[in-house]
Amino acid sequence: MSHNLRLAFIIIGLAIMAWFITPTVRWYFFTSEDKKEESNLSLDEMIAKGYTKEQIDDIQALKRLRSESVNMGLDLQGGIRIVLQADFEEYAARLDRTASSLTAEEKNDAMDRLISRLRGRIDQFGVSEVGIRKQGEDRVVVELPGARDPDRIKSVVLSQGALTFNLVDEQATAALTTNDMLMGVFTNMAKVPEYGKLLYFYSEKDDFGRRIRGAPVIVNKEPSLEGSSLVNAQVGGGQFGEVTVEFELNNEGSEQFALVTAQNVNRMLAIVLDDKVISAPNINDEIRGGRGVITGRFTLEEAQDLARILKEGALPLNVSIVEEEVVGQSIGADSVKAGATALLMAAILVGLFMIIVYRLSGVLATIAMLVNVILIIAVLSPLRFTLTLPGIAGLILTIGMAVDANVIIFERIKDELKIKSNVADAIISGYDRAFATIFDSNITTIIVALILWIFGSGPVQGFAITLFFGILINLFTAVFITRYIYEELIRTKMVKKAGFFFI
Template identity: 40%
Template sequence: MQQMPLWKRLVILVLCGWGALAALPNAFYTDVERHNDAAKEIAAAGVATEEQSADLALWPEILPSALMNLGLDLRGGAHLLAEVQVGDVYAQRIDALWPEVRDALRDLRDEVGSVRRQPSVPGVLRVAISKPEGMAAALAKVKALAQPVVSLTGVGSTDIEVLAEGDELVVQLSEAERAATDTRTMQQSLEIIRRRVDEVGTREPTIQRQGADRILIQVPGIGSAAELKDLIGTTAKLTFNAVIRSTTDAAAQPGARQRLVSDMEEKGLYYIIEDTAVVTGEELTDAQPAFDQNGKPSVNFRFNPTGARKFGDYTAENIGKPFAIVLDDQVISAPVIQSHIPGGSGQITGNFTVESSTNLAVLLRAGALPAKMTFLEERTIGPELGQDSIDAGKTAALVGMVLVVAYMIASYGWFGTMAVIALTINLMLLIAILSTIGATLTLPGIAGIVLTMGMAVDANVLIYERIREELREGKSPGRSIELGFERAFSAIMDSNVTAVITGLIMFFIGSGPVRGFAVTLLIGIITSMFTAVYVTRFIVETWMAWRRPKDIVV
């Protein structure tokens, strides 16, 4: 029997050893979780309390500490499905446009006469002029206010449509801008919710967009759905502050009525800023991605009248100096004031891409939710129910394991025992990979693990049946084993490829529990292929070299 090359044997041993180490923390889940929490808190604060030091000592630093995260159905927590009222944003945008339209038409007073805003449905601006013969000039003037749509699908389009109906101008957002606004509104809502939830230190929340205007929020470990709703409703703290200086010294001491804040993007960069804000996020009415006069991506922002006055006075007195845009005590941008910015509108320029300017606009608007959210579904799952789910999952996995082990040993004797050893290694590798990538384990995920155990021995069954066929044809034990592994490989590969395709379809088309099942299924297919084909052969070859049997019974 020709043995595997030495390098293959070493790779198999290294991978199995890594799997054992990486899966080990899950056997001491509570202690390792407390260790990880303490390490995170100490890193954030820079100092350790006595309790944190005790928790940190619960697990050796030299060992891996990554865990499989427990999902909502296993840990307990809150589930919300929220619908974002994106139509509110259209109305806000149009309302904010009215002063610009009014001021633009005032320049044509001789041609259009008096200008009055007329009642209309939300999201539509109707402006009546007293001299209908000046409608063409009014149309041209208002159309000049249009800006290009900043999105990949809206290239070549403008953000507003302007029409004439009798003696009225009708202004509304274009279809391309509505689509871009929907995307930005959902991004902003997701960003705000994520920041609010992360702030309280919850573990592995699920916050994702569903469909056109819905957001799924699942937060393990939180007390109730009502508590989660209150948390989401909290307003983020956005301020515009004067910058004293920047530094790379995390221990720099700010002066009186100053504070030290970190840069959100550049690690190791800090700013000393005035503690009193020039303006706050409550005075910011809008921020949108745009292009500057050179066609480069930028961000336009607008304050309300109170903020506009304060910001205009500040920029007039501080030309050439930076000011910091601070969100929850982190600087998201620190542009230099190029000129006096009157009127409450300004532009932030820099080395932006379209994506980064859009992200900055999202962060600037993250001081409050952009639109009202209606909660369509809310559930609270208690920790007792989560523990029941864990116990049920353990029972299912144990029963499945016992039945598979009993069948393999009853059918294939000692070779079945070797397959069971490989199956144990397969389960260990699966847990190790799930822990390393930070996957969240749910009840469907446990079902995927149980299914993987059955699929893993399928490959061994194919291999052993091929070995039996070779033995019946009178071939030697060593040659029969070698041919059995070689000739079963194509059938094993075909069956696993079809399973991978199925898993990929479930992952990309499905959502929630279906995707959790698909993740464990896909990883399980990979590990079962490895253990059935390579680990089992390694064990069999090692046994054959040690015992050198003249006859074998498979």
């Protein structure tokens, strides 16, 4: 390859890398902490706080900038990690089958739909780089870097989201007495008719703001309308300033809703979410237009979460939390400091070793090593990579491997200098002879890194990605950048003696 062609490759490569790394630099060095906090607001929260369209557009642009940057993972900035267990027994029962009769394809399809619905719910929190992945056959790992409210996250994740509208059997409900209750639980099931279903009101709250089980109510077992007819839900306000959730139905649902309300004027219609009666308003007249309002003494956050759940729809599988971990922000900051210190110490020690042993060549190798780290971050930016501690470990390993290629080249050049008096010929011959060795040694590591990337998950995958791109960039800097610098030094006749390059 000619000298000028090598320069062209370097310029094009560095220009592309500069384009890639720009969002990361803008986010971490030119965006204030206040702006970063604002970027965590959801659209509903911005509207509720009275943000103008221009302000919302600015924050949405910040969100896009953040998504195009290399983000820090859960272990570096703190947050919440939840492992969910899917209930295939209940899922199979809904299909009148047994869990053992479900095929692997059916289970995978159900898990994919579960992850899709969970992502839709959680993404609207505004949390940066939500990590949702399948673990094994029936588990889902949810990681939310930067999240600070585990109770709210869990309530949104665990809510099945099954909304129904059921007519209240007022006569059967009126027949219920305190004698039918034992420690707040209804026990006299003989009073529940065959067509009915016993539920409880969850409209009251305790001193901590949690919804508590209230009075029992009997509703028709068959719902008058399913939540699948709902096409939109949003936070609204009542005539007395209370927070409500407004919903809109599709054409079929609108017709059904109008029919139900027309036939049952002066009856109570229970709004049921996950078998909990949120409210049971009285039907005063036929309701046309497919629009309605859910009331229930909501806080703004509760209304936002309910609207979010209703818009995304019911989860295809019931889930339960089997693991829960909250990583504090201070712990994440300590991890960042420790990782940065390790990376810096590795770079300094390796750089000193190279300069002591190889003089000017060691300086060039150290510069190439630093360029390597910057280029790795640049490559990871468009991939929307989330940097974790294993990822930092991959970067540190890449530092060692970056100089490893240069050591091979330098030693080969030293061998050539023993039989050639011309420095320029020795350097060019050393590079040509060393390339095959460098390529062979790195290709095996690339294959291993690729396998870990494809089949690994979580921390293993993060380590594999940084290692994979680190090796590729190492080849680029060794074959193109350092060689071009050597050729330029030789061409300008700045160096004539081998001793200036090596001890």
